[in-house]
Amino acid sequence: MDTLLENIDNQPLGFFLTRTGKSYLSELNQQLSNLDIERNYYSLIIIERGQGQLTQNELAAALGTDKVSVVRIVDYLVSKGYIRRLRSKEDKRKFCLVGTPKALLALPHIRKAIAGANEKALSSLSADEKKEFIRMLGIIKSNLNSSKTF
Amino acid sequence: MDTLLENIDNQPLGFFLTRTGKSYLSELNQQLSNLDIERNYYSLIIIERGQGQLTQNELAAALGTDKVSVVRIVDYLVSKGYIRRLRSKEDKRKFCLVGTPKALLALPHIRKAIAGANEKALSSLSADEKKEFIRMLGIIKSNLNSSKTF
DNA sequence: AAATAATAGTTAATAATGTAAACTATTTTC
DNA sequence: GAAAATAGTTTACATTATTAACTATTATTT
Numbered sequence: 001m002d003t004l005l006e007n008i009d010n011q012p013l014g015f016f017l018t019r020t021g022k023s024y025l026s027e028l029n030q031q032l033s034n035l036d037i038e039r040n041y042y043s044l045i046i047i048e049r050g051q052g053q054l055t056q057n058e059l060a061a062a063l064g065t066d067k068v069s070v071v072r073i074v075d076y077l078v079s080k081g082y083i084r085r086l087r088s089k090e091d092k093r094k095f096c097l098v099g100t101p102k103a104l105l106a107l108p109h110i111r112k113a114i115a116g117a118n119e120k121a122l123s124s125l126s127a128d129e130k131k132e133f134i135r136m137l138g139i140i141k142s143n144l145n146s147s148k149t150f
Numbered sequence: 151m152d153t154l155l156e157n158i159d160n161q162p163l164g165f166f167l168t169r170t171g172k173s174y175l176s177e178l179n180q181q182l183s184n185l186d187i188e189r190n191y192y193s194l195i196i197i198e199r200g201q202g203q204l205t206q207n208e209l210a211a212a213l214g215t216d217k218v219s220v221v222r223i224v225d226y227l228v229s230k231g232y233i234r235r236l237r238s239k240e241d242k243r244k245f246c247l248v249g250t251p252k253a254l255l256a257l258p259h260i261r262k263a264i265a266g267a268n269e270k271a272l273s274s275l276s277a278d279e280k281k282e283f284i285r286m287l288g289i290i291k292s293n294l295n296s297s298k299t300f
Numbered sequence: 301a302a303a304t305a306a307t308a309g310t311t312a313a314t315a316a317t318g319t320a321a322a323c324t325a326t327t328t329t330c
Numbered sequence: 331g332a333a334a335a336t337a338g339t340t341t342a343c344a345t346t347a348t349t350a351a352c353t354a355t356t357a358t359t360t
Contacts, residue, residue: 012191012192013271014172014173017168017174019171025165027294042165094355118163121293124293125286134163141169143274222316241326242337243337244336303359303360307354308353309354310351311353314347314349315347315348316346322340325337326338330331330332
């Protein structure tokens, strides 16, 4: 019997969210073990989506993280040859992040692996339930990010 | 428009689970900022549930983590005066983890804060939806932990 | 136009977390 | 009694989060 189902009030929901998320990411890593990067897949997708116009600040916003972490991510992806920093012409403080051909080659695999991991995670749920889960997760996320006052 | 709702196949579900879990834990920390510990609340609940019989190994299993991490957790809670290690009489390799009066005093607040954080996270969901979400999260967790072969 | 403030990104420092290997003490197995 | 297994600890290393101080550039103010 899963203790998760009962007495939820005694169990921090966030603990299970985090743990489940970690299981997911470890699954994703396994599916992408053929690549020579082992993290920041999602950053790569966001960067590609930005079509060479995305700045580090914007990446930070999209990831919900800070600029220091983004420096690390960008350093990592640059060092592995997946992206480049391009000094912006309009504003020389900014860098535009552009994917390399290597990234272009890897992205289909990454997308496929993400779809596969999602599939595995959500398998045995009906199409409606999947949609419902995603919807509710979005609500929970925004509930938690709303005003901290009680 | 929330990008989470569409094109989920391009977005790693685990990323949102982890992020939502972190928001939750930060909320929980805020609600418990009056305590002199700032983590391992859930471990404390598990230890109290064990009624002085829980070993470090068993705590590791309950948390889904390894024994090295548990040493750190136990060291922390011991150093803060919330628990003690009691050498087991039956098996001198083992320690039984027992809560102190200080823990007993803190636990109601912790439980209340967890219930409150759960409430905040799940607010604006109906009772049925809440149950559904918890149920599906359990399914997803077990889906991901099942056989890694594809 | 010069001084000031704000912004984009980097660097450095500290702490928390995850993982693996080597270790001690005790118990179990053969 | 020797060998193997178990419970827990220590050490080491890499990742991740957070904060502050820093450089270079752009925007604002007077």
